[in-house]
Amino acid sequence: MKQESASKVKLLDTAIDMIWASSYGSVSVDDICAKAGVNKGSFYYFFKSKSDLAVAAFERHWDLKRSLMDRIFSAQLPPLERLEAYMNVIVEDQKARFRAVGKMPGCPFCSLGSELSTQDEKIRAKVENILSRQSKYIESLVRDLAAEGLIESSNHKELAEELFSYLGGVLMQAKIENSVKHVERLPHGVRRMLGLKEPAPAAAV
Amino acid sequence: MKQESASKVKLLDTAIDMIWASSYGSVSVDDICAKAGVNKGSFYYFFKSKSDLAVAAFERHWDLKRSLMDRIFSAQLPPLERLEAYMNVIVEDQKARFRAVGKMPGCPFCSLGSELSTQDEKIRAKVENILSRQSKYIESLVRDLAAEGLIESSNHKELAEELFSYLGGVLMQAKIENSVKHVERLPHGVRRMLGLKEPAPAAAV
């Protein structure tokens, strides 16, 4: 378990940050190096190309997110709570980033994939891989909701895929319209797709 | 009603084609000029910047698509037929492009918007504008479906937005996974979201 050099990690984190905030094509290697405070020589010591860096950076980003996902989707929790927690994390994360930068960020994996899937096969494959791992959480959630009789579903996998597409679409639209309004209607839309009743409003104000 | 020069039109069409096939960032002005068989000087005679060209090209692309949309969504047709025709056009269009280039193209407006919404406000606004015009068709369709008692909906606009997000998400996923499988499940997903029964299979083979 060799630990990675500080410069390498800095490059990875900076890359995610910048690419997520704008796009792969509009962020140059020099930009990333400058912001990370690392020399270009080091960049090409650690990564053999810009594309390689992107793959590694998004892989790392997903790794960091996984522990959170595992907590949210813990089988300990009742599935309805998992669902609420998941949607809440998405909404709050998007809002927080919006407040911080004034731009709706959307889903970083989807944005990167959408930009580069026709040009860079390695990046496309990595994004596909991460997205599929992400959708597994939803799949199991749908299965558990059905097992508890909370939803009717004849094909759990299909329903999960539909939810996942909807989710990606909402985040994309939110980014394009640069408005929180779309993510705000996300929980309602998800519940409708699942055929769930709206939850009682939180404790009176 | 002055008609536009052939070179200008060629540039617009070539631009859409190339940007849709790859991305805004990976297509250079030189590329577009070369493929359009137009000199760079002419490019900057017609458009004051690359970004301007993109806006004009996508506007034109939408204009060309509008007549088709008007036909599909004609109030003459029963809403269920409109829905089927619309979904069919999407699916067939995506498949045709896939056969032609080996790549799932996704929605050109969404891809461009997703790539550039945080960097180029004019492009972002244009994409938002086109998407909102597109979603109006769906909105009226939902309204008509509800008026005929074919679906239950308390909030037509909201349901239309949800459908539209789902649609965008499916096309994005199809592009990222470069697979027709996602667009193939699109009609089923849309019907489920609307609470419609599956249509009887077409005449026996």
Added chain:
DNA sequence: ATAGTAGTTGACTGGTTGGTATAGTGCAAG
């Protein structure tokens, strides 16, 4: 014929790009 307009041409600029080359540094083990 002339002048104006609309479009065309290709050479050019200055800056940026992803990527390389090579010398050097700090540090730890032998």
Added chain:
DNA sequence: CTTGCACTATACCAACCAGTCAACTACTAT
């Protein structure tokens, strides 16, 4: 003390980028 290795530093490159320019052509209205 020295060797070797992980990393850093900086200078450099050719290709490419968006955008400019002034000269040129072709057509049209007077």
